[in-house]
Amino acid sequence: MCGIVGIVGKQPVNQALYDGLTMLQHRGQDAAGIMTVDHNTLRLRKANGLVRDVFHTRHMHRLTGNIGIGHTRYPTAGSSSSAEAQPFYVNSPFGIAMAHNGNLTNADALQENLFKSARRHINTTSDSEVLLNIFAHELDRAGKLHLDHEDIFKAVGSVHEQTKGAYAVVAMIIGHGLVAFRDPWGIRPLALGKRETADGNEYMVASESVAIDGTGFTYMRDVEPGEAIYINEQGELFSRQCASKPQHCPCIFEYVYFARPDSFIDNISVYASRVNMGRKLGEKIKRDYAHLDIDVVIPIPETSCDIALEMANVLDLPYRQGFVKNRYIGRTFIMPGQTQRRKSVRRKLNAISKEFAGKNVLLVDDSIVRGTTSEQIIEMAREAGAKKVYFASAAPEIRFPNVYGIDMPSANELIGHGREGQEICDLIKADGLIYQELDDLIAAVKEENPQLQRFETSVFNGQYITGDVNQDYLDRLDAARNDKARHGEQSEDANLELHNDND
Ligand SMILES: O=P(O)(O)OC[C@H]1O[C@H](OP(=O)(O)OP(=O)(O)O)[C@H](O)[C@@H]1O
Ligand SMILES: NC(=O)CC[C@H](N)C(=O)O
Ligand SMILES: [Mg+2]
Numbered sequence: 001m002c003g004i005v006g007i008v009g010k011q012p013v014n015q016a017l018y019d020g021l022t023m024l025q026h027r028g029q030d031a032a033g034i035m036t037v038d039h040n041t042l043r044l045r046k047a048n049g050l051v052r053d054v055f056h057t058r059h060m061h062r063l064t065g066n067i068g069i070g071h072t073r074y075p076t077a078g079s080s081s082s083a084e085a086q087p088f089y090v091n092s093p094f095g096i097a098m099a100h101n102g103n104l105t106n107a108d109a110l111q112e113n114l115f116k117s118a119r120r121h122i123n124t125t126s127d128s129e130v131l132l133n134i135f136a137h138e139l140d141r142a143g144k145l146h147l148d149h150e151d152i153f154k155a156v157g158s159v160h161e162q163t164k165g166a167y168a169v170v171a172m173i174i175g176h177g178l179v180a181f182r183d184p185w186g187i188r189p190l191a192l193g194k195r196e197t198a199d200g201n202e203y204m205v206a207s208e209s210v211a212i213d214g215t216g217f218t219y220m221r222d223v224e225p226g227e228a229i230y231i232n233e234q235g236e237l238f239s240r241q242c243a244s245k246p247q248h249c250p251c252i253f254e255y256v257y258f259a260r261p262d263s264f265i266d267n268i269s270v271y272a273s274r275v276n277m278g279r280k281l282g283e284k285i286k287r288d289y290a291h292l293d294i295d296v297v298i299p300i301p302e303t304s305c306d307i308a309l310e311m312a313n314v315l316d317l318p319y320r321q322g323f324v325k326n327r328y329i330g331r332t333f334i335m336p337g338q339t340q341r342r343k344s345v346r347r348k349l350n351a352i353s354k355e356f357a358g359k360n361v362l363l364v365d366d367s368i369v370r371g372t373t374s375e376q377i378i379e380m381a382r383e384a385g386a387k388k389v390y391f392a393s394a395a396p397e398i399r400f401p402n403v404y405g406i407d408m409p410s411a412n413e414l415i416g417h418g419r420e421g422q423e424i425c426d427l428i429k430a431d432g433l434i435y436q437e438l439d440d441l442i443a444a445v446k447e448e449n450p451q452l453q454r455f456e457t458s459v460f461n462g463q464y465i466t467g468d469v470n471q472d473y474l475d476r477l478d479a480a481r482n483d484k485a486r487h488g489e490q491s492e493d494a495n496l497e498l499h500n501d502n503d
Helices: 014-022 057-062 107-118 127-141 149-162 209-213 253-258 270-288 305-315 338-348 372-383 421-428 438-446 471-481 489-496
Strands: 003-008 031-038 041-048 067-073 088-090 096-104 165-173 177-182 191-197 200-206 218-222 227-232 237-241 296-299 323-325 349-351 360-365 388-393 432-435
Touching (some): 003 165, 014 057, 014 067, 014 209, 031 096, 041 057, 067 096, 088 127, 096 127, 107 127, 127 149, 127 165, 149 177, 177 200, 191 209, 200 209, 209 218, 253 270, 270 305, 270 360, 270 438, 296 305, 305 360, 338 349, 338 372, 349 372, 372 388, 372 421
Parallel strands (some): 296 360, 360 388
Antiparallel strands (some): 003 067, 003 200, 031 067, 096 165, 165 177, 177 227, 191 218, 227 237, 323 349
């Protein structure tokens, strides 16, 4: 997952972009970048690291201009080199910059086509650079010195026809303005906001509504699946449905784990959906596991706290914060490499032994992906003196790779792949393991917006909605991106540096 943000303002946008990115930090911790446009010149700062480490005062001073875009990165394609940090830039036509959240499933074929038909070179292994060039090529086809909104919407329509996979995008075109669009399935989120000023309206798009609220903008609505928004330099907003058959099917994992609880995605409060997940899972335990002698419900901070509290209510059991989270350590799951992920669990979470001593505890997490967290946490609970350790997951068994923007490329790295409940329970050494049913998870989210008919749930059931993902693709993805393949990738980073001011 990544975070994207874009603003067309009436005054410099650098600070609001920075603030917006800090509110999207949880979506990507590997790299961050901001690009602004000032008098026909693009200004860029991007590097590996957290937002607060990437942008120093000297960089902020250089990021002048009233239009800009930003990105926090969690790689799902290519390398984690700073040269693949975003936004990306291409000089023709006009000069375009782009930030992308998602993952294209036909990037290789698109790249080959781009070279053959348009002689466009892609310098990195990032699918986002491919997407930018497809968009640029389509804009170029208009053959005009100045494009109007019709030309831009036509180009987005052609992008939809060619690209497969997930993409929420924000782009800037020099001399024109800002364009934002979402893939025809609406897999990744994108929200639109507005701020009224004495000089006219300012607009903002962002992955999550929290970035809009937190920067003094007012949330207007979500960008529709397949829709494009164009805000020109004068601040006029145009919108158009550019996909022939949009079908809303948002990623359910945004609600389970990725998004902040205070965000609304597609008219669903992420927090409320998590409370519902807790209620459903609590009801399942009450119904089918009444024989378990649980004394206390304990969440595994941070994402599962809202879920666990509701479970405790349903089960009529005490809820205790048995683990304390070190607030200076980031999210574990989105770290690159298993060694780093393993080490960080213990540095990040510490048990309060009194809450465990002599008790039968029910530990609750939002999901079990590789099993890194659950295995270590159960060990820690026992070291702290727990008698029995039961474990509950608010998401069902994660059995299949994700190809739409979550870095779960390898089935073999997923603890739930090809294993049944008892086997997983034995591996994480729990005294009992309870998973949410997929229907219950869907119902928990849908309850908040019954108009949504379908969700992207491939990690649970292997059904890839875009229809182009076959075993051959999954094998290639696995070979390129499993933890072993990525080991040593850092040493090649320097070769990729091309245009970035690293200072
Ligand atoms: O089975 P695993 O591979 O360990 O992945 C699942 C865990 O990773 C996430 O936590 P994370 O530490 O990333 O973030 P959080 O603080 O938001 O819960 C998620 O909430 C689970 O706890
Ligand atoms: N998680 C994401 O959205 C990743 C975006 C893009 N595929 C990249 O790897 O940079
Ligand atoms: Mg967690």
